[in-house]
Amino acid sequence: METLGAAIxxxxxxxxxxxxAVANLSQGKLVAVVDPKKERRERLxxxxxxxxxxxxxxxxxxxxxxxxHICTPHYLHVPMAIKGILAGKHVLIEKxxxxxxxxxxEMKKVLLAHPQMYAGVIFQNRYNETSQKAKxxxxxxxxxxxxxxxxxxxxxxxxxxxxxxxxxxxxxxxxGGVLINQAIHTLDLLQWLGGKIKQxxxxxxxxxxxxxxxxxxTSEATFYYENKTRGIFYATNSYTDNSSxxxxxxxxxxxxxxxxxxxxxxxDGKSHILEQDQGVKKGKPYWGSAHxxxxxxxxxxxxxxxxxxxxxxxxxxxxxxxxxxxESHRTGKPYTMQYV
Ligand SMILES: NC(=O)c1ccc[n+]([C@@H]2O[C@H](COP(=O)([O-])OP(=O)(O)OC[C@H]3O[C@@H](n4cnc5c(N)ncnc54)[C@H](O)[C@@H]3O)[C@@H](O)[C@H]2O)c1
Numbered sequence: 001m002e003t004l005g006a007a008i009x010x011x012x013x014x015x016x017x018x019x020x021a022v023a024n025l026s027q028g029k030l031v032a033v034v035d036p037k038k039e040r041r042e043r044l045x046x047x048x049x050x051x052x053x054x055x056x057x058x059x060x061x062x063x064x065x066x067x068x069h070i071c072t073p074h075y076l077h078v079p080m081a082i083k084g085i086l087a088g089k090h091v092l093i094e095k096x097x098x099x100x101x102x103x104x105x106e107m108k109k110v111l112l113a114h115p116q117m118y119a120g121v122i123f124q125n126r127y128n129e130t131s132q133k134a135k136x137x138x139x140x141x142x143x144x145x146x147x148x149x150x151x152x153x154x155x156x157x158x159x160x161x162x163x164x165x166x167x168x169x170x171x172x173x174x175x176g177g178v179l180i181n182q183a184i185h186t187l188d189l190l191q192w193l194g195g196k197i198k199q200x201x202x203x204x205x206x207x208x209x210x211x212x213x214x215x216x217x218t219s220e221a222t223f224y225y226e227n228k229t230r231g232i233f234y235a236t237n238s239y240t241d242n243s244s245x246x247x248x249x250x251x252x253x254x255x256x257x258x259x260x261x262x263x264x265x266x267x268d269g270k271s272h273i274l275e276q277d278q279g280v281k282k283g284k285p286y287w288g289s290a291h292x293x294x295x296x297x298x299x300x301x302x303x304x305x306x307x308x309x310x311x312x313x314x315x316x317x318x319x320x321x322x323x324x325x326x327e328s329h330r331t332g333k334p335y336t337m338q339y340v
Pocket of ligand 1: 009010011012013014015034035036037040055056071072073074076094095096122124165181
């Protein structure tokens with residue numbers, strides 16, 4: 001049985017979730033972890049009995065490492081992914097793929113020149129049982145014609161959240177605010193479930209963290225889909241608590257609501273639960289529990305030589321939606337999606 005050696009780059013909040021997921025795989029083996037912070041890398045290195053490197057270059061030189069998990073601040077994602085691919089490693093990148101469309105483009109060019117290499121992006125919420133069931137129902141036309149979608153993210157991020165990790169809250173290192181960091185999962189689900197978007201009108205603002213961050217903490221948008229479906233979206237880090245994300249899909253034959261790990265079907269004033277997310281919750285409750293499934297899928301696609309669904313092309317759509325919202329805010333006009 002083929003076993004793929006892996007390295008986790010970045011041992012902050014999310015790195016340990018990847019380390020545990022790899023350790024749980026029958027066809028994965030954690031070979032190394034990397035972090036410039038000694039205490040962080042040594043803690044994980046001891047826990048998983050693997051090498052603990054100070055620099056990324058040490059991983060690139062280790063032939064045992066076949067897959068690199070990029071769990072670093074946003075500004076390092078694309079540069080690290082490109083270096084990894086050029087060194088002959090497959091890369092699994094935490095969201096967001098990159099900070100903007102220019103970076104997405106650079107990744108696409110490198111992958112065109114190295115078509116044998118896998119590059120995947122983490123959008124673990126697509127792997128939730130509830131999301132999978134909703135997607136299947138839409139594809140089987142069980143809701144009739146889809147008229148509208150709604151995505152609402154009302155979360156709380158404190159001053160200390162931004163002050164403790166100095167890359168957050170800045171254009172050059174985070175690439176944006178609530179849109180690119182917290183709400184990107186919801187943006188991705190809105191396009192994955194709702195289909196191709198033609199135009200976007202959106203606004204951004206900073207409502208409670210003006211003295212702390214450069215980027216937006218609040219945004220709203222309307223998505224005009226190609227098939228006449230309309231999507232509405234609101235996201236903020238300015239609430240006082242982390243409420244469950246809510247996504248609604250409204251069809252002529254009923255409505256689906258994804259909320260609190262449940263999928264609820266409503267029609268004619270009656271509602272019932274159709275599906276519930278399973279799995280052990282690791283990390284923060286609002287991260288969901290599907291990292292393990294998504295990471296396993298990535299390894300299985302490589303081993304079985306199958307295309308990986310959340311490719312650079314696919315994950316780049318959410319980046320274009322974000323740029324579309326910024327662009328529409330700047331011009332006051334709708335942004336037309338390019339899907340290049
Ligand atoms: N999918 C999810 O639900 C989810 C949840 C949380 C975070 N994330 C994403 O994971 C990534 C990391 O976020 P985080 O919250 O863990 O951040 P963090 O700041 O807690 O951790 C980042 C780590 O990267 C390390 N690092 C910095 N430069 C490095 C380098 N050159 N080489 C190796 N390591 C380096 C830092 O020292 C730090 O330990 C971000 O892209 C974030 O958006 C995703």
